[in-house]
Amino acid sequence: MTNRPFAALTLALLLAACDNPVADHRGDAEAAFASQNYFAARDAAQQALRDNPDDAAALEIMARAQVAMGQGRDALLTLDRLANLGAAVADETLLRAEASLQAGDTREAVNLLANDQSAEAWRLRALAASQDGDEAEMLAAFAKGREAEGDKYKLIVAEASWYLTQGNADAARALVTQAQKAAPGRVETLFVTARLAQLDEDTELASRAYLGILDITPLDRPALLGAISEMGKLGRIDLLRPLVARGLEAYPNDVEFIFLDARVKAEDGKWAAVRDELQKHESAIAGYPDARGLYGEALRRLGQFELARAQLAPVFRLTPDDQSVRRSYAEVLLETGDKDEARRVIEPLANSPEGTAEDRALLAKAS
DSSP states (O other): OOOHHHHHHHHHHHHHHHHOHHHHHHHHHHHHHHTTOHHHHHHHHHHHHHHOTTOHHHHHHHHHHHHHTTOHHHHHHHHHHHHHHTOOOTTHHHHHHHHHHHTTOHHHHHHHTTTOOSHHHHHHHHHHHHHTTOHHHHHHHHHHHHHSSSOOHHHHHHHHHHHHHTTOHHHHHHHHHHHHHHOTTSHHHHHHHHHHHHHTTOHHHHHHHHHHHHHHOTTOHHHHHHHHHHHHHHTOHHHHHHHHHHHHHHOTTOHHHHHHHHHHHHHTTOHHHHHHHHHHTHHHHTTOHHHHHHHHHHHHHTTOHHHHHHHHHHHHHHOTTOHHHHHHHHHHHHHTTOHHHHHHHHHHHHTSTTOOHHHHHHHHHHO
């Protein structure tokens, strides 16, 4: 016997869900943004806007997600769409200023901030000064921001990030500690924690912090690259592989992930696959010495010595201190019959304390 009231209720719920797609997508966007998964927030907001292009709430979420992801030009266009709808955004001036900075327009950003003396405005002034190369003005802005009204969390993280970029762990340490106390689980805190740990050569802590970011926002490019780097230092190729695959899927034309995928193939001894992948992206890797060097090594391993020499010669000129490049280039020179040049290349390494038996054997062949 059919339960007609239950069936009717189920049908009504299904129809209601079909009639209200915008609220679902917007709710997904709000939830994703709140959890700092800005990629998901942007995508869900875009879906909501496909259903209703005039959804001001979805536009605001998308603008905020775009700024959080550093997509300033896109954020400015989204904010313009909001303005055309007559929708008010409480901190629109700050959002526009940050988006303008990301778009490279420091003058516009500073002009927008003219009447704002909050800590957040001073953070943005500091970033503007940094972009203009005015370190003294930047540090002064950070100092004024610490004395200003308003939430100082982003300012503390920004100042810590600057010191970390300079390699000044001691100056950053107290600021990182403040961020950890204020918001231990936020993506920004995890980033400065990871970068400080890298300067401290604490690979375990750095890897945990980067993986913590990826738990929140799985496609964050800097976190993927950071986690892969730290896993490599730990020798955890098993954990590194899925991160490389994730990065390549999310950023298929990104030379960093193309190179890392080729490195994984090289680790497995799949030199033909290394060659094929890098050959497919030959123009993209032309200005990327590590990838080009790996391409040359793959060609050498496959016996394509003339082609290998063409790749390794410019890499050697750019990175003469790279021992593996120097060694690989010397081997290719020997294979192509240029013993004099091979000797010139390998002799400094073979006669140095870092020289190996392999280097000395190469020198003997070239002599």
